[in-house]
Amino acid sequence: MNIDHLFGGDRGQLAVERAIAEFRAGRPVLVEAFGGCALATPIEGLDSTAVTALDGLAPGQGRLVMSGSRLHLLGAPDRAPAALALPDVDIARLARLALAEEAALDAPLLPLGPGEEMALRLSHLAALLPALVVVPLPVGALADTPVARVEADAIASYPRKRDAALHIVARASVPLDGAPQSEFVIFRGGEGLRDQAAVIVGKPDLTQPVAVRLHSACLTGDLFGSLKCDCGDQLRMTACAMAEGEGGVILYLDQEGRGNGLASKIKAYRLQADGFDTYDADEVLGFEHDQRSFAFAADMLKQLGVQRVKILTNNPAKSNALAAAGLEVVAEERVLGRATPQNLRYLSAKRYKAGHSLDAEPAPPRAPGQS
Secondary structure (H helix, E strand, O other): OOOHHHHOOOHHHHHHHHHHHHHHOOOOEEEEEOOEEEEEEEOOOOOHHHHHHHHHHOOOOEEEEEOHHHHHHOOOOOOOOEEEEEOOOOHHHHHHHHHOOOOOOOOOOEOOOOOHHHHHHHHHHOOOOOEEEEEEEOOOOOOOOOOEEEEHHHHHHHHHHHHHOOEEEEEEEOOEOOEOOEEEEEEEOOOOOOOEEEEEEOOOOOOOOEEEEEEEOOHHHHHOOOOOOOHHHHHHHHHHHHHHOOOEEEEEEOOHHHHOOHHHHHHHHHHHHOOOOHHHHHHHOOOOOOOOOOHHHHHHHHHOOOOEEEEEOOOHHHHHHHHHOOOEEEEEEOOOOOOOOOOHHHHHHHHHHHOOOOOOOOOOOOOOOOO
């Protein structure tokens, strides 16, 4: 009996989703690639006992695999991901190289081996820091263990397959303060294993350009009113403006911390307290300036019948993404939240480092330690 259909019909996709869950639980995953295997374990939550166990599988052959952003911060000449040899695995050294605010390379960089690049990509799908301890193993290793296995090619093709599987799973009217005629439409598929929401405010005319905002989730700002950003203001102002106008669609995307995840966002906040701006803090953690993809957001709009948009955003990358996905962007309108003493540096960094259309006019962002 063929029961593959009960598991989605795609064993590679199933293996990736199980691997994401294992990474989130802090457990290793065996990434299989042509020429060998890589037993990869996220640096987050790794303790000395686990490090010793990993080293025992292939003594002296362990490697610390990190993103190009983190390596560049440590002194690498470019931003290419690479590995460092771990002849003597030392948990303190791992923490210093992967997490410390001030650290430097202490060994030559090594090119990534089979499966290691896809293991880094798996850490992104799991919303974890891009730093892994990897033990190279021969094909067929650990056959009698419960370790999750996934092929590198399956990880590479996973985002495309998830985007293709995007579909509506629920919808209902949900009256909002300031926008009482609103409907929530929930999509499954797209990015990672997370549901995404479209909020249809009012009754937008789909034969005309529709007001649209792509809003990445911000727990601290949207829900708790954090003064460190302008996200909550942007969300509520947009909903009210759409309700008072001709309606529109807010895509509420589960992309906390510019795609880095909630835990990494809070780690970045701690670094900002030490003097780093929002982008420099992310680089210390090993992330690029923006980890998000908006291609699936365009598909959400198309499934809602939207083809032409008036995008409400300060971020030109969002407009460009919708246009590249085949939507007609007929206009851009800014959405400006309050400038507070706590968010001026954040707004300034977005303006000067990411090209956002903002009015914040403090001095350009400074590196930590500069007066």
